[in-house]
Amino acid sequence: MMTKTTRTSRTILLFAERRNGALRRVALEALGAARRLAGDGGQVHAVIACADGAAEDAAALIARGADVVHVADDPALRDFAPEAYIAVLGAAMAAVGPDALLLGHTAAGRELAPRVAAAHGAGHIADVTAIEIDDDGDVGFIRPLYAGKAFERRQFLPGHPWIITVRPNNMPAAEPQDAADRGGTVKELSFTVPKLYTAVRGIVSRAGGQLDLSEADIIVSGGRGVRSAAGFEPLRQLAAALGGAVGASRAACDAGYCDYALQIGQTGKVVTPQLYIACGISGAIQHLAGMSQSRTIIAINKDSDAPIFGVADYGIIGDLFEAVPLLTEEVLRVRQ
Ligand code: FAD
Secondary structure (H helix, E strand, O other): OOOOOOOOOOEEEEEOOEEOOEEOHHHHHHHHHHHHHHOOOOEEEEEEEEOOOOHHHHHHHHHOOOOEEEEEEOHHHOOOOHHHHHHHHHHHHHHHOOOEEEEEOOHHHHHHHHHHHHHHOOEEEEEEOEEEEOOOOOEEEEEEEHHHOEEEEEOOOOOOOEEEEEOOOOOOOOOOOOHHHOOOEEEEOOOOOOOOOOOOOOOOOOOOOOOOHHHOOEEEEEOHHHOOOHHHHHHHHHHHHHOOEEEEOHHHHHOOOOOHHHEEOOOOEOOOOOEEEEEOOOOOHHHHHHHOOOOEEEEEEOOOOOHHHHOOOEEEEOOHHHHHHHHHHHHHHHHO
């Protein structure tokens, strides 16, 4: 167990979250963070909960820097069953005795992390966007506050394991390392399936099968200015040309132009893509709460006084129905 916040070599456990039988990108981002936190001479353990053996994913984690991958394989883990997943994490914590457990700040991670922290008497820092390690090995966790208007740097007090969730799309994903340098072990993790109180009866995708918004590098987002469900079509074309996903403001969802699964903002998804293109969105504070941390923001709006221009890196003052098709045309031309 952790005794000093400044120790430089640690044992880190990572919850390698999967979706639809494949590793989520945030799992690889958490792996990159885990390697940094482990430090020279430290160990990174990953735990996979699955019902299909997940052999390829275990190998991918080892190739990218995990030293040991613990695989819990049971039909009860096919879909996200919180009690079963908590039992898996409990078994992994007991087997590894880590200084820290890292999870993605996803729906599953947000549900699991506080429960595991409570069960293990551990500290919990949620929604971490950056990890700072100074020359003395002192570790600070940066997380946004007040819907991204401020950031705080938190540290754990000594004596307890750390439980951390990392926000998707904010840290570099661990890359495959030179095969010659990599050795790793895959271990079966046994656990007892507890009484389950909930069961997944079916999964309905309402985002049209597109890329997960929280993990998308590029988002083309539409607001009330898009005027109708059909008005989203040019945005979909631009997103497809760029290899991105489509998002929306709450006003567009409320108006029935698109599904609430696409809503970005305070009461929707929080996203941090490389590029966010806001089309016909005014830039209300509740919308900014979900996207203002995007790396580059382009706003397209007829109103030059729209607040969205206050956070935009580039602005187009004009009609989105003219600007968006022109952008698509240009993207397709340069990509040819
Ligand atoms: P509007 O504010 O109506 O803006 C439409 C914009 O489109 C205007 O700026 C207009 O100039 C421009 N426009 C019109 N036609 C064109 C055209 N042809 N070309 C270019 N530009 C054009 N909102 C969210 O988005 N996400 C949230 O999570 C969220 N949570 C909320 C939670 C609470 C508790 C509350 C009270 C509100 C929340 N809202 C949220 C709502 C938020 O306050 C705004 O009402 C909403 O963001 C406005 O959406 P909009 O920008 O699409 O619409």
